Amino acid sequence: MVVLDATTLLYLLDPDAKAPQDPQTGQPVTQVKERMEYLVATLTKQKEKIIVPTPALSELLVRAGEAGPEYLQILNGTAAFKVADFSQRAAVEVAAAPAKPLMQGISAVAQTAHGRRSSLTGKLSP
Numbered sequence: 001m002v003v004l005d006a007t008t009l010l011y012l013l014d015p016d017a018k019a020p021q022d023p024q025t026g027q028p029v030t031q032v033k034e035r036m037e038y039l040v041a042t043l044t045k046q047k048e049k050i051i052v053p054t055p056a057l058s059e060l061l062v063r064a065g066e067a068g069p070e071y072l073q074i075l076n077g078t079a080a081f082k083v084a085d086f087s088q089r090a091a092v093e094v095a096a097a098p099a100k101p102l103m104q105g106i107s108a109v110a111q112t113a114h115g116r117r118s119s120l121t122g123k124l125s126p
Contacts, residue, residue, distance in 0.1 A: 006059035
């Protein structure tokens with residue numbers, strides 16, 4: 001199972017989404033949409049579910065504007081995607097996940113948030 005946020009979904013669904021900057025080069029990451037399509041294809045081949053939490057779906061729809069119904073159709077019509085409620089129970093289940101993988105994920109997100117790691121290339125900046 002993989003969980004995607006609204007920004008990541010926009011890179012997949014919105015052909016005009018502005019590419020993030022690679023902190024290592026300061027340049028926009030290339031082929032963002034193609035990378036996202038490859039990720040989805042790879043996860044589908046591995047029979048992994050791609051979870052879209054309802055808060056992320058809501059943010060996606062706000063940012064989608066008039067394209068919202070089309071995005072919903074794509075998500076609902078693609079077997080790999082599952083829109084999932086993110087309730088208090090879901091939060092507890094995530095918190096109860098094995099600590100090491102969760103902490104590694106939090107570390108990667110923190111590094112990305114501080115501009116030290118490209119979320120798409122995974123490369124660390126000096």
